Amino acid sequence: MMDKLPLSRVYRFIEPGPVVLVTTVQKKERPNIMTMSYHMVMQDGIPPLIGCMIGPWDHSFRAIRATGECVIAVPTVELATKVVEIGNCSGADIDKFEAFGLTPVSAKKVKPPLVAECLANFECRVKDDRLVDRYNMFVMEVVEAWVDPERKERRVIHHRGDGTFIIDSRVLDLKKKMVKWPSYVQ
Amino acid sequence: MMDKLPLSRVYRFIEPGPVVLVTTVQKKERPNIMTMSYHMVMQDGIPPLIGCMIGPWDHSFRAIRATGECVIAVPTVELATKVVEIGNCSGADIDKFEAFGLTPVSAKKVKPPLVAECLANFECRVKDDRLVDRYNMFVMEVVEAWVDPERKERRVIHHRGDGTFIIDSRVLDLKKKMVKWPSYVQ
Numbered sequence: 214m215m216d217k218l219p220l221s222r223v224y225r226f227i228e229p230g231p232v233v234l235v236t237t238v239q240k241k242e243r244p245n246i247m248t249m250s251y252h253m254v255m256q257d258g259i260p261p262l263i264g265c266m267i268g269p270w271d272h273s274f275r276a277i278r279a280t281g282e283c284v285i286a287v288p289t290v291e292l293a294t295k296v297v298e299i300g301n302c303s304g305a306d307i308d309k310f311e312a313f314g315l316t317p318v319s320a321k322k323v324k325p326p327l328v329a330e331c332l333a334n335f336e337c338r339v340k341d342d343r344l345v346d347r348y349n350m351f352v353m354e355v356v357e358a359w360v361d362p363e364r365k366e367r368r369v370i371h372h373r374g375d376g377t378f379i380i381d382s383r384v385l386d387l388k389k390k391m392v393k394w395p396s397y398v399q
Numbered sequence: 400m401m402d403k404l405p406l407s408r409v410y411r412f413i414e415p416g417p418v419v420l421v422t423t424v425q426k427k428e429r430p431n432i433m434t435m436s437y438h439m440v441m442q443d444g445i446p447p448l449i450g451c452m453i454g455p456w457d458h459s460f461r462a463i464r465a466t467g468e469c470v471i472a473v474p475t476v477e478l479a480t481k482v483v484e485i486g487n488c489s490g491a492d493i494d495k496f497e498a499f500g501l502t503p504v505s506a507k508k509v510k511p512p513l514v515a516e517c518l519a520n521f522e523c524r525v526k527d528d529r530l531v532d533r534y535n536m537f538v539m540e541v542v543e544a545w546v547d548p549e550r551k552e553r554r555v556i557h558h559r560g561d562g563t564f565i566i567d568s569r570v571l572d573l574k575k576k577m578v579k580w581p582s583y584v585q
Contacts, residue, residue, distance in 0.1 A: 228436055229557035229565055230416010250414055253439035253450060255534055257560070264439060264450055264536070293571055301579040344530065348441055348538070350450070371415035371557070373570070374443070376577035376584045379415055382568030384559070385479055391562035393487040398562045 215318070218333065218358040224257035226287050226333045226360075231369030232296055232378070234286040235267070236317070236325040237276035244317055244326050246309045247273040248300030250372040252285075261355040262340060268349035272304040277351065281339040282323040285353070286331035290368045290380050297376065322357045332367060334359045401504070404519065404544040410443035412473050412519045412546075417555035418482055418564070420472040421453070422503070422511040423462035430503055430512050432495045433459040434486030436558040438471075447541040448526060454535035458490040463537065467525040468509040471539070472517035476554045476566050483562070508543045518553060520545045 227233075233252065238244040251266035263285065267274050277283055288296050295313045302309070310317050310326075317326030320336045327334035336359075341352035368381035388398045413419075419438065424430040437452035449471065453460050463469055474482050481499045488495070496503050496512075503512030506522045513520035522545075527538035554567035574584045 225560040228416075228560045230414075251440045251443075253452065254437045255452060255536060257437075262534070266439065266441060290571075294573060294576065297573045297576040301576055303579075341533075347527075348448070350441060352534070368568075370571065371567070374411040374414045374583060376572070376574035376580075378571040378573060379567045380569055380571055381557070381565045382554075383566055385476075385556065385564040385566055386562070387480060387483045387564060388562035390480065390483040390487055393489075394562075397560060 214361055214363050215327065215334065215359040216362045218360040220259055220261050220355060220358055223261040223335055223355050223358050224254045227252065227254050227263055229369060230371050231287055232372050234288055234296065234299065234328055234331065235265070235273060236284040236286065236328060237273045237280070237282070238325045239276040239279055243308050244310060245273055245276065245304030246299050246315070246328070247271050247304070248296050255352060263335070263337065263353045263355065265351045265353050266349055267351060277339065280324065282325055283337050283353065284320055284323065284325045284327055285335040285337055286328040287333040287369060288331050289366045290370055291366055292330060293370050293378055296370070320357065327359060332361055332364060400547055400549050401513065401520065401545040402548045404546040406445055406447050406541060406544055409447040409521055409541050409544050410440045413438065413440050413449055415555060416557050417473055418558050420474055420482065420485065420514055420517065421451070421459060422470040422472065422514060423459045423466065423468070424511045425462040425465055429494050430496060431459055431462065431490030432485050432501070432514070433457050433490070434482055441538060449521070449523065449539045449541065451537045451539050452535055453537060463525065466510065468511055469523050469539065470506055470509065470511045470513055471521040471523055472514040473519040473555060474517050475552045476556055477552055478516060479556050479564055482556070506543065513545060518547055518550060
């Protein structure tokens with residue numbers, strides 16, 4: 214199930230630093246998925262902007278360059294093994310949606326599909342590509358966002374850069390300390 | 400205690416998405432500290448590059464603009480309350496090192512101090528500021544890196560954007576799945 218997520222809440226899913234999936238689709242080709250953990254919130258206001266490191270060594274790079282679109286999907290811990298496997302094979306060789314038993318769902322504003330099994334999905338368009346040639350960095354604008362309100366598993370995973378991942382644990386509530394940024398606290 | 404960390408290992412501390420501290424110092428002023436959680440690995444090779452979102456609303460912005468230097472320090476969970484308090488007051492008003500009982504240690508290649516209480520410290524110089532005016536984004540180059548090899552507490556914290564933080568839990572070892580990226584696995 215996917216409810217619309219207000220764009221003002223997108224940063225809540227990206228700021229903690231989860232490994233994410235990125236889907237793309239190029240004319241006449243099957244949709245593809247890659248794994249990404251070099252990303253950051255660049256703007257938490259409207260529109261949400263997400264900085265993404267995607268390079269020519271990624272099969273998805275070509276599709277993003279050609280179409281200017283992707284979906285960033287946030288998987289949770291039960292998908293960890295698939296997330297790593299997706300990051301260790303190429304869409305040039307296989308149909309990753311099929312190979313990993315993931316369900317593509319039509320997005321509303323972009324052509325790449327949402328991933329039904331993920332906690333949240335963000336439809337993105339390339340907002341700025343002036344750092345791509347130098348750093349392989351895309352500034353993505355989130356144009357539509359979805360979240361699964363019913364799912365109980367909400368723990369994301371964080372890559373430590375070596376094939377080991379940290380699983381989210383308990384939440385520490387320090388809201389009362391956010392005196393300078395009260396608008397961020399709900 | 401601080402051992403030198405090979406620059407090729409810096410991304411290991413940034414990729415998981417921890418909240419970090421950033422120290423700065425401007426001529427004749429006391430050193431300052433800010434809290435940052437919008438950042439990403441931009442290059443995991445040499446030199447390590449870290450994308451950082453720091454805006455004019457941060458007191459540290461002025462110092463980074465003026466000096467081109469900062470230290471990125473990685474705190475662990477026992478510092479969580481201080482990390483949030485540091486992010487909710489301004490260096491324009493108080494001496495944060497003194498107020499929060501943190502110990503500045505001289506860096507080797509830059510003027511801003513390391514934070515003795517942190518797990519890792521990265522000495523940084525601004526490598527690219529062409530996205531600062533548009534997005535408040537600095538590309539930082541890590542020129543020297545330090546890690547405390549003796550400390551047992553290594554769990555970092557991840558901000559969920561609302562004053563609540565997720566604490567690292569257990570590690571999931573999926574190294575055997577990293578077939579495409581064997582050089583990253585040790």
